[in-house]
């Protein structure tokens with residue numbers, strides 16, 4: 464897959480199946496668009512291009528809140544997911560107010576035509592342009608609209624997944640994503656108390672603008688030297704020790720590791736419980752032993 468920036472593209476000469484949208488998380492609904500793109504690209508012998516934006520378009524329509532920059536994947540993981548979904552060309556366009564002023568027809572003429580689309584793929588509820596209309600086909604391309612992918616609670620959407628992550632319902636978020644929610648961080652020093660209670664933890668510094676699950680104890684898998692290792696994680700304020708800062712800490716089972724400075728990718732599988740302020744450290748250790756049993760037993764659905 465090639466990643467390109469709209470403003471740097473000059474002469475495009477390959478006809479494409481063009482997929483449109485922001486695609487935060489590339490969930491099962493989004494994956495249906497790429498499955499359709501792959502089918503058509505194979506039959507018509509075309510490349511798949513996706514036209515997307517580095518940041519969510521909502522950024523320019525609402526009063527800014529720092530949360531608006533948070534995503535369901537890191538930028539790196541997002542690119543990997545596009546590649547896994549068969550995209551040949553990933554094209555980023557800054558979503559600016561100037562760009563947003565175009566009507567759907569102007570957008571088609573000024574932007575889409577550049578990529579010589581034979582087919583443009585959108586989802587059933589995709590609206591574009593300042594007139595917020597469904598894109599229409601023309602002499603150059605036809606528009607294929609992918610029907611809604613839903614479950615018993617309705618449409619699978621990035622908005623629903625964000626809420627699930629924020630409330631700690633990771634197992635449900637994963638069911639909608641179609642893969643485990645993941646966060647990568649650098650292992651940094653904490654208070655080095657973990658070792659003294661029998662559970663050394665890797666404290667993660669997270670640079671990505673990514674949603675962190677709500678405080679609690681979670682079953683996780685960690686990607687370490689290309690292998691998945693089971694562990695459990697704590698997100699919270701270490702209230703038993705009167706902690707003041709929120710930490711994200713991972714204990715990997717059956718390993719004695721020195722990980723400072725390593726990049727650790729954590730796959731969040733399920734929530735075990737909320738954080739508790741214990742009366743004693745022994746009570747915390749006893750609870751962690753119970754948590755460990757649950758984490759070891761957890762099997763991904």
Ligand SMILES: Cc1cc2nc3c(=O)[nH]c(=O)nc-3n(C[C@H](O)[C@H](O)[C@H](O)COP(=O)(O)O)c2cc1C
Nearest residue numbers: 653654655656657680695696697701702703738739
């Ligand atoms: C699986 C797991 C569960 C935890 N549960 C709690 C908890 O309920 N309450 C709490 O105050 N701290 C909890 N902790 C955090 C410990 O207090 C923390 O790991 C310990 O203080 C070590 O911190 P340090 O790495 O900064 O030294 C938990 C940690 C892990 C790994």
Ligand SMILES: Nc1ncnc2c1ncn2[C@@H]1O[C@H](COP(=O)(O)OP(=O)(O)OP(=O)(O)O)[C@@H](O)[C@H]1O
Nearest residue numbers: 484485486492585586588589611612619620621622
């Ligand atoms: N569940 C779904 N079924 C079919 N198409 C979908 C589904 N969800 C999104 N799409 C389509 O994928 C493209 C990208 O959508 P978008 O990035 O707005 O995702 P979304 O999940 O609807 O996001 P949000 O919840 O933030 O509105 C659009 O063309 C949209 O219509």
